[in-house]
Amino acid sequence: xxxxxxxxxxxxxxxxxxxxxxxxxxxxxxxxxxxxxxxxxxxxxxxxxxxxxxxxxxxxxxxxxxxxxxxxxxxxxxxxxxxxxxxxxxxxxxxxxxxxxxxxxxxxxxxxxxxxxxxxxxxxxxxxxxxxxxxxxxxxxxxxxxxxxxxxxxxxxxxxxxxxxxxxxxxxxxxxxxxxxxxxxxxxxxxxxxxxxxxxxxxxxxxxxxxxxxxxxxxxxxxxxxxxxxxxxxxxxxxxxxxxxxxxxxxxxxxxxxxxxxxxxxxxxxxxxxxxxxx
Ligand SMILES: Nc1ncnc2c1ncn2[C@@H]1O[C@H](COP(=O)(O)OP(=O)(O)OP(=O)(O)O)[C@@H](O)[C@H]1O
Ligand SMILES: [Mg+2]
Numbered sequence: 463x464x465x466x467x468x469x470x471x472x473x474x475x476x477x478x479x480x481x482x483x484x485x486x487x488x489x490x491x492x493x494x495x496x497x498x499x500x501x502x503x504x505x506x507x508x509x510x511x512x513x514x515x516x517x518x519x520x521x522x523x524x525x526x527x528x529x530x531x532x533x534x535x536x537x538x539x540x541x542x543x544x545x546x547x548x549x550x551x552x553x554x555x556x557x558x559x560x561x562x563x564x565x566x567x568x569x570x571x572x573x574x575x576x577x578x579x580x581x582x583x584x585x586x587x588x589x590x591x592x593x594x595x596x597x598x599x600x601x602x603x604x605x606x607x608x609x610x611x612x613x614x615x616x617x618x619x620x621x622x623x624x625x626x627x628x629x630x631x632x633x634x635x636x637x638x639x640x641x642x643x644x645x646x647x648x649x650x651x652x653x654x655x656x657x658x659x660x661x662x663x664x665x666x667x668x669x670x671x672x673x674x675x676x677x678x679x680x681x682x683x684x685x686x687x688x689x690x691x692x693x694x695x696x697x698x699x700x701x702x703x704x705x706x707x708x709x710x711x712x713x714x715x716x717x718x719x720x721x722x723x724x725x726x727x728x729x730x731x732x733x734x735x736x737x738x739x740x741x
Contacts, residue, residue, distance in 0.1 A: 478508055479508060480508040480542065480634065480666065482505060482507075483505060483540050484505060484541075485503070485504040485530060485539075485540035486499065486501060486504075486537065486538050487523070487538050500692050504523075512682050512683065513681055514667065514668050514683050515678075515684050516684075516685045516687065519687070519728065522692040522731075523689075523692025524638075524687055528668060528670060532636050533556065534552065552581075555632055555634060557630060557634070558637075560640075561643065563643075565611040565619055567611050569611075571607050572598065572607040574611070574622050574626055575597050575622065576629075578597070578626035578630050579594065593629055595607075601628075603621050616645070617648035617651075620640060620643070624659075633666060634666045635665050635666070637656075639670050641676070656680070657680060674721055674728070678700060678711075682700060685697050686698070688734075689731060695731070698723070700720065701716060
């Protein structure tokens with residue numbers, strides 16, 4: 463198809479904020495003594511302010527790559543640079559929104575969001591209370607400061623996770639299927655909210671999803687992974703005007719072209735994975 467695939471050889475306007483270079487990650491599986499190569503030879507540059515979505519079959523290494531960028535998993539070979547410096551651990555410039563919310567059940571909404579500052583040791587002075595309150599307002603949870611996670615819906619818990627991630631004002635948001643566990647309607651509403659929030663704050667985002675539509679609606683570029691071994695299959699520029707509402711975009715020929723292309727790409731991957739798994 464005519465979709466331009468970014469081969470990463472076009473001249474960059476500026477140095478990338480995130481640079482994944484020839485990244486390979488192998489896990490040692492203690493139970494079997496085997497070594498499993500999760501991803502091999504991954505190269506990806508993400509520029510400041512870019513929203514990059516990541517699609518790919520289950521187990522192809524999407525979370526692994528994100529965890530290396532977050533500083534939670536070390537590369538086996540290759541490296542990840544953030545702002546030109548190798549990542550050696552978590553830092554205040556990066557925050558993660560986990561699929562399963564990962565909230566602290568014994569803490570209120572306010573204290574869960576406050577945890578985002580505690581992790582970055584940002585609690586000096588008095589200003590932190592205002593920052594926590596602002597983050598809670600930004601995700602639309604004013605009035606629920608004293609509620610506990612179990613008193614909230616899934617979508618609301620996800621918002622707490624988002625507020626905790628943005629409270630320390632990281633430059634980079636790493637989002638691992640952040641809408642995976644909410645119902646379809648909430649998902650649509652939250653997707654719009656995330657888009658507005660990111661546009662307002664100018665953050666750089668790496669966003670893993672299983673939804674083709676979501677990858678197109680949110681991404682400036684879409685990274686498609688393949689399995690066996692996990693690697694990047696292609697990178698596609700969305701080239702759709704913003705703002706993009708689900709309804710307006712669905713009749714756009716470019717949206718339909720991208721959707722068809724991604725369906726075919728992922729189906730081919732799923733078929734190959736089934737063949738590889740059966741052999
Ligand atoms: N800590 C670990 N120890 C051993 N193997 C692991 C570990 N974490 C992940 N793996 C393996 O690495 C591979 C990639 O896993 P990863 O979680 O990165 O995939 P994914 O693309 O995020 O999948 P999904 O879409 O299901 O979330 C899988 O085969 C998985 O079993
Ligand atoms: Mg994953």
